[in-house]
Amino acid sequence: MWRFCVLTLRRHLPLAALLLFAALALEGQQVLAQDRPLSRNTAVIIRLDGAIMPFTYAYLERKLDEAKDDTVDIVILEIDSPGGELNASLDIAKMLSEVDWAETVAYVPSTAMYGALSGAAFAALGCERIVMGKRAAIGDAGVIESDGNNPFRYVPEKQRTHVTNRIVELAKLRGRPPALAEAMVEKDLDVFQVRNTKTGQETCMSQKELDAAKDAEDWEKGKPVQETLGGNFFEANGERAVELGLAESNAESREELFEQLNIVGTPKIIKWSAVDTTVLVLNHPLVTALLLIIGLVALYIEMSSPGIGMGILTAGLCFALFFWSRFLGGTANWLELVLFLAGLAFLGVELFVLPGFGIAGLTGMLLLGASLILASQGFVIPHTRDEMFTLIRSLSVLTGAMLAFFIMALFLNRYFGSLPILGHLALKPPTDGEAALEHTAAEQALAVGDTGRADSALRPAGRARFGHRMLDVMADGDFIAPGTPIQITRISGRRVFVEPAKEE
Structure with a gap:
């Protein structure tokens, strides 16, 4: 019996070894495939330069639509901005966080003059991945306002709470330490490097986060993040940002970035048009x-x-x-255009339907002004x-x-x-001879009730023809369109007043 088992094992041993080797090789290939991201053949670069204004949001929105039409896999937002208008910065961050048709990557090169500061840091946090040059900067997003006496003033806590909440939610959405994002806005927030003694996870947390954590006893507080001490807004270079978990990696050139992202070919740069x-x-x-x-x-x-x-x-x-x-x-938006058209309509009613200047005219002017300001x-x-x-x-x-x-x-x-x-383009006044003939004719032949035809629009002044005579007349009431039959209502000196002729 034992002899038979040994012979059988010897007979099938090569086959078993071959199957075992194949299984190990297949598993190794699966592990490598999981560790190595798939190559992507399509990517675009959109530059975010200079101060952020409402125009910047609209500009990026158009460029993202252009990238979406190109069906790209990766959108690289290359940032070099000192920040700018608060609402526009928050809107840009929100827009980037909602992109679901491509991976968004914020790239801050070491050669950037500003880096990703203030509102530009918000935009970077809205991206799925942040890649920075080692000497690039990110952070310093304190909300300030200016007035005549103090050009730069830190806004009160009540006004910056909304900003803090928005930026913390953004960090949580992207899996970044919320405390570091909050420290960009709150200059008196001390942040510590912490480690979970059970899981080994390392991250950054503020003291209030540690106190509020359900598993507070599992977190071991380490050394403080030096960039948050001394009442400063958090700002870090690229190397430090990767160390603290704020950025995913460092890249000193576009080529190194493309290699990290496994981009094949040179990405298209969507330029300023x-x-x-x-x-x-x-x-x-x-x-x-x-x-x-x-x-x-x-x-x-x-x-x-x-x-x-x-x-x-x-x-x-x-x-x-x-x-x-x-x-x-x-x-x-469409509201402003509707207000403008409504204002023109009210002015038209005032000019052509209700001559004079009243409620319709005043309403029209107010609507026009409001539309232009808004x-x-x-x-x-x-x-x-x-x-x-x-x-x-x-x-x-x-x-x-x-x-x-x-x-x-x-x-x-x-x-x-x-x-x-x-x-x-203007109506020429008659010559001295024509004027003399007209006035003579007016004095000798014209009378109230005489009929003629408006030669031009009477608003209220204009020209009218009575037989073979052309006279300056005034509309007595509503404006009169060219070609309208008219009749004289009164004559005051050399001024002739007319109104539309009554149908018999």
Whole structure:
């Protein structure tokens, strides 16, 4: 019996060894496959440079849509920014955290002038992975405000609580130490390196986190994070950020980053386009004021010389550029456009249906002003000093544009007919001979009740034809369209007043 077992074992031993070797090799391949991320053939780089403004959010939103259309696997956000506007920074971080069609990687190179500071740190925390050069910087995101007496002032605790909660939730979502994210905003928060004695997990926690932890007895508090001591906002270089678990890895060049991410080929760089430059220029306060002035003056010219169409086309172009730049700049929505169109409608009712100036005209002007102001800012009611300054700037631009318009309107009202180009658009006054004939005819032949036809729009002044005679007349009441049959209602000196002829 034993002899038979030994012979059988010897006979099958090579086969068993071969099967065992194959099983071990297969398991090894599976382990390697799990440890090594799959190569990705598509990636794009989007640069986040300079101060963060509402325009920056809209810009990144457009670039992310472009990357999504390219069906990429990785979006690399290359950051070199000192931060900027608070709400825009938080919105950018939220937008990046909600990207589910690609992996988002924040890359802060050592060559960056600023790194990822203040609001730019929020954007980095919104990404799935943070890769930094060893000398790059991240953090220092204290919320400050400015006024005339103190250019930079740390905001009160009540105002920064919302920011702290948002940034802590973002860190938890991405599996980063919430205490380090909070220490970027709270300068008096001391953070410690801790270790779980049961699991061996190492992370960073604040004292209040340790006290509130359900397994507080399992955490061993180590040395404090030096960057959080002394009442400073937390800021760390790339090497330290990796050590503390805030960043995933270090990369000193794009090539090293591509190798870490197993990117094949050179990723596409989504660059700043001519449209982005145009939108940025049109959002400048001086250019905004110029657009408003030209648009208002063009409307005035159209009212002074109706029927030509150049004024209304120019005004339409100016206001279209204004709202287009605000839409792409991230400060306007459909509400502002609806308010603007409603304001024009009320003014139209006031001018053409209810002559004079009353409730409709005042409402129209208020709606127009509100739409132009709201389209220039990303909020309705200011809650911070920075928002108050933005509102003051918007009001200043609108007020300056209105003053310039009134000055130009007075100038055009006096010299319109003598200007080289615009003079051809205005109704020419009659020559001395024509005026003498007209006045003689008016004095000798015209009488109340005589009928004729409006030769131009009467708003209220204009020209009308009575038989073979052309006279200056005034609409007595509502404005009168060109070609409308009219009749004389009264004559006061050389002024002839008319109204639409009554149908018999």
